[in-house]
Amino acid sequence: MSGHPPAVHRLLAALGDAVFRLGRETVKGVIRDHLAQLRAAGGPFPEASEIIGQLKAKLAAMARPSYPPVINATGVLIHTNLGRSPRLPVEAPGYLALEFDLESGERGERLAPVREKLCRYFGTEDALVVTNNAAALLLLLAAHARGRQVIVSRGELIEIGGSFRLPEIMAEAGARLVEVGCTNRTHIADYRKALSPETAAILQVHRSNFAMTGFVATPDTASLAQLAHEAGVGFWVDQGSGCHVDLRPYGLKDEPTVQELLAAGADVVLFSGDKLLGGPQAGILVGRKQALAPLRQHPLRRALRPDKSALVALAATLDCYLSGDIQRVPLYRLLAQGEAQLKERAQRLARQLQAAGVPASAVPTQAVLGGGTTPGQGLASWAVALPEAPAVARALRLGEPPVVCRQEQGKLLLDLKAVFPEQDGTLAVAVRRAWAYEST
Ligand SMILES: *Cc1c(COP(=O)(O)O)cnc(C)c1O
Numbered sequence: 001m002s003g004h005p006p007a008v009h010r011l012l013a014a015l016g017d018a019v020f021r022l023g024r025e026t027v028k029g030v031i032r033d034h035l036a037q038l039r040a041a042g043g044p045f046p047e048a049s050e051i052i053g054q055l056k057a058k059l060a061a062m063a064r065p066s067y068p069p070v071i072n073a074t075g076v077l078i079h080t081n082l083g084r085s086p087r088l089p090v091e092a093p094g095y096l097a098l099e100f101d102l103e104s105g106e107r108g109e110r111l112a113p114v115r116e117k118l119c120r121y122f123g124t125e126d127a128l129v130v131t132n133n134a135a136a137l138l139l140l141l142a143a144h145a146r147g148r149q150v151i152v153s154r155g156e157l158i159e160i161g162g163s164f165r166l167p168e169i170m171a172e173a174g175a176r177l178v179e180v181g182c183t184n185r186t187h188i189a190d191y192r193k194a195l196s197p198e199t200a201a202i203l204q205v206h207r208s209n210f211a212m213t214g215f216v217a218t219p220d221t222a223s224l225a226q227l228a229h230e231a232g233v234g235f236w237v238d239q240g241s242g243c244h245v246d247l248r249p250y251g252l253k254d255e256p257t258v259q260e261l262l263a264a265g266a267d268v269v270l271f272s273g274d275k276l277l278g279g280p281q282a283g284i285l286v287g288r289k290q291a292l293a294p295l296r297q298h299p300l301r302r303a304l305r306p307d308k309s310a311l312v313a314l315a316a317t318l319d320c321y322l323s324g325d326i327q328r329v330p331l332y333r334l335l336a337q338g339e340a341q342l343k344e345r346a347q348r349l350a351r352q353l354q355a356a357g358v359p360a361s362a363v364p365t366q367a368v369l370g371g372g373t374t375p376g377q378g379l380a381s382w383a384v385a386l387p388e389a390p391a392v393a394r395a396l397r398l399g400e401p402p403v404v405c406r407q408e409q410g411k412l413l414l415d416l417k418a419v420f421p422e423q424d425g426t427l428a429v430a431v432r433r434a435w436a437y438e439s440t
Contacts, residue, residue: 075415136283225265
């Protein structure tokens, strides 16, 4: 402790790395602000070496990328705050032939390549891509149902967070919502009674983020499709999750896939690109040409058009499925990690950490798919458990790379379900560092 702060030029000289990365003026500013804070706190100044340590920590945080890659040890595979599905390593530097036909040298159609792949993969006539699924629903409603009625079951009037509330999207699109049935039970007769010359469509919505059990009933998709078509109105399914493969081999319950909903008679099925499709943020509409053509002409479409990086990533994701190699999609590589493998990894990590003096143990856990895709269902997983210590969780988050874990039953859990096996070594180092840092 001393009465005077060290001179700014002395501190600058000790922070050469940061000066190189952030520039002299920025570092000077940080030093001045830090010294002002210390002065305002009153009391004697810490030693110069301690001040340099504090400044190094501040400057390191500033030098981080704005969206740093993290190790996801939360056990939530589709984690909304961590970017939903893990990214495919596709890079698109510089220019690309986005709307350009190389053959003719003329303007091309931006969506043509992904549209062709979507049609081929889902076996459908037509497909359209917008920024996200909320936008897909907005565009569908605006193009077909402005000033007209759309029938929805009271059991499907969902809010899924981030201010997506079905009745509000309807109102924004200018469609009139006609609610039918009760919260727990809706019958085909309820829909039939609600049909009128004003009806544009029947909309079925996936119960994302919640599950209903007990005295519940919903008509099956095929009966609803038949009713809609006999009445000459549209039948749309907001499936949301993008489930497109049988999830049972991964230890989950059977969920209707996009392909099954189309086969059951849906004119349009819409879903997110970054949930179970394992791709980038996007809203995907697949279905009949006649149903999608008005969306293509609609002025809102331009406002909702996807970015080139999203299209590149979406095309690459679809290529994996079309080639039959689902394991190339990072989400499915994680899902395919079975309980035995996860247990072995957790035990190996726990042993390594114990040898380094960290009180770690391997414990069985329940991971989840997340993103509202399979509400109420767990996935058997394993974690490395540490005694609960909020300071360690914080040190892990602020480490390099950042590690995000979860706290449960008085323990800190590093769930391995969403951690790629090749990250285990890095994870072990990060835990050792965070533990040592917090226990000194
Ligand atoms: C996730 C979801 C949405 C919203 O999708 P975004 O891509 O986040 O806009 C809409 N409807 C359902 C049923 C969903 O599950």
